Amino acid sequence: MELRHLLYFKAVAELLHFSKAAVQLHISQPPLTRQIKELEKELGVLLFRRNNKRVELTEAGTYFLKECDTLIRQLERSKQLVKQIHESTSGEFKIGYISSTPKTALANVLKALRQRYPLLKTRLYEASTSKQIKALEEGKLDVGIIRAPIHSVQLHIESLDLDKFALVCPVNMPYELNAAWLKEQTFISYNSNYAPDYHNKLLDCCNRLGFYPEIMHECNNMHSILCMVENELGIALVPVSVKDQYPYLKLVFTEFSNIHVSTEIVLAHHQHTIHPALNYFKQMYNSFYNKNIDRLV
Amino acid sequence: MELRHLLYFKAVAELLHFSKAAVQLHISQPPLTRQIKELEKELGVLLFRRNNKRVELTEAGTYFLKECDTLIRQLERSKQLVKQIHESTSGEFKIGYISSTPKTALANVLKALRQRYPLLKTRLYEASTSKQIKALEEGKLDVGIIRAPIHSVQLHIESLDLDKFALVCPVNMPYELNAAWLKEQTFISYNSNYAPDYHNKLLDCCNRLGFYPEIMHECNNMHSILCMVENELGIALVPVSVKDQYPYLKLVFTEFSNIHVSTEIVLAHHQHTIHPALNYFKQMYNSFYNKNIDRLV
DNA sequence: ATTCCATAATACCTTAAAGGTATCAATAAT
DNA sequence: ATTATTGATACCTTTAAGGTATTATGGAAT
Incomplete structure (x- = not known):
């Protein structure tokens, strides 16, 4: 038996007409008749009750049609799935991340990914949380760190991770808490439109410290903020996790151990997608990220 | 794509060796290589990562193997199902019934069955409840009226049906209740070994009437019992439903309207069998049986 | 590093089977 | 009774599956 037999049977069973089914299948009627007979012979079952004028399904044929339908549908689904898997292991893997993301962790993950999926090309996009959410929803990003x-x-x-401020x-600047x-x-801080939730968290933190910050300079990435601070344009409140990312900057970080306001870093992706590279990415990212965290503690 | 491709793929995927798979499939290696390539081309997906020494599944291949397994299993299941349906509409349909079963209802059902399933041969077996249960359990009967x-x-x-006694x-014999x-x-009655549950019901009935019956003659079918009664060898207690089955016998039936002991007639068959003829039989039997009941009322 | 073996790929041929054409036979409608 | 329709049959053509011989290449042994 071949798939052809099932498809041919389905056509005849639905049209109940050999000649019309043959037209639909783009073959002539005699081969179709033959294929159906072959199928019936292999199954050892009469599928159609037919004389030269009327074609109708037998009871067995009726059941077989149902089975064929599910089989054919299932096969299509499988084809789609395999294509999807293929895409996700040999196409492009688009990663979004916010600027405060530790780059060494990311680099290590990409190395692991390259070894496991040699055909996979990675695309990195540093972008704000809000932009990434939109891109993730539209399928323009596969994963986002936001x-x-x-x-x-x-x-x-x-x-x-949970990140306190x-x-x-x-360095050398006297400060008081x-x-x-x-x-x-x-x-100095992010633009409030650029990352509104982050901005609110920051205001909440200041509020607990008993003041409202006068933000004179705004940037759209962490590195720039820290450079501005280093160059004495002002000071900043930033998540503690950035501390280890820029050891060469002449800065002093002071944690507020008594203020329990923190921002949560999450990994986001579309739901219900079977994506081996994404799974592996998540796994690797967690392991490398946790290694980092361990080193900090 | 044809089923062949799936079977060939499965073989290679399981052995991870083209030559060995070819041997298992009873073909030579080059056509196998070609078929796999065709499959990969149609799917647009690389299923194996292979050099001249090592064959391994790609991620997509791993998933496709799973899908193939289910598809092939599903197909086998469908074949079996269709054969089963075919058997049950064109083989033998074995019906058991107890001797008190109304034969006209049965005859009408068989007529309907013949019209609906012209290829189906019916086999009738008059037998005791206990024998029928055994036969049903062993698959030697398709349905039993017991x-x-x-x-x-x-x-x-x-x-x-519920049958009172x-x-x-x-006729012409004076009787008192x-x-x-x-x-x-x-x-005169059934052999007590032959139909023990029926026998107990009968004793229960007598007990409520305040006596214990002295059974001098035993038969193994209802018709014989009634003939013996007609020929004045004794009297009998029988289910009322037999009354209409033998109008030509010179007998007087007297119901005990105040004694609520009855035997239940049921239709029995094996569980979980997909059997169109059986379904139709049940449907028809109910309709004809109920028609009879209606006529009685 | 070189040789050898194992194994998938390639080229080309053979054969089986799918598909096509012409025709027949049977049935239902007129 | 006649005709049109339609599935079956017979037979031919074409496609593609399968086979044989050979090559290329990667890994193992020397």
């Missing part, structure tokens, strides 16, 4: 909260039913997220000052002193300082 | 109770987890049963006497008179009579 800050919670994420309000999207389409995306699946898992937590990577720290004060960053240039009290509202009076902080109130007088010039602050 | 008396409850049935203690078998393998069988599915559904109720057809009636006294049968020859009291214990004193009944106690003095000679009774």
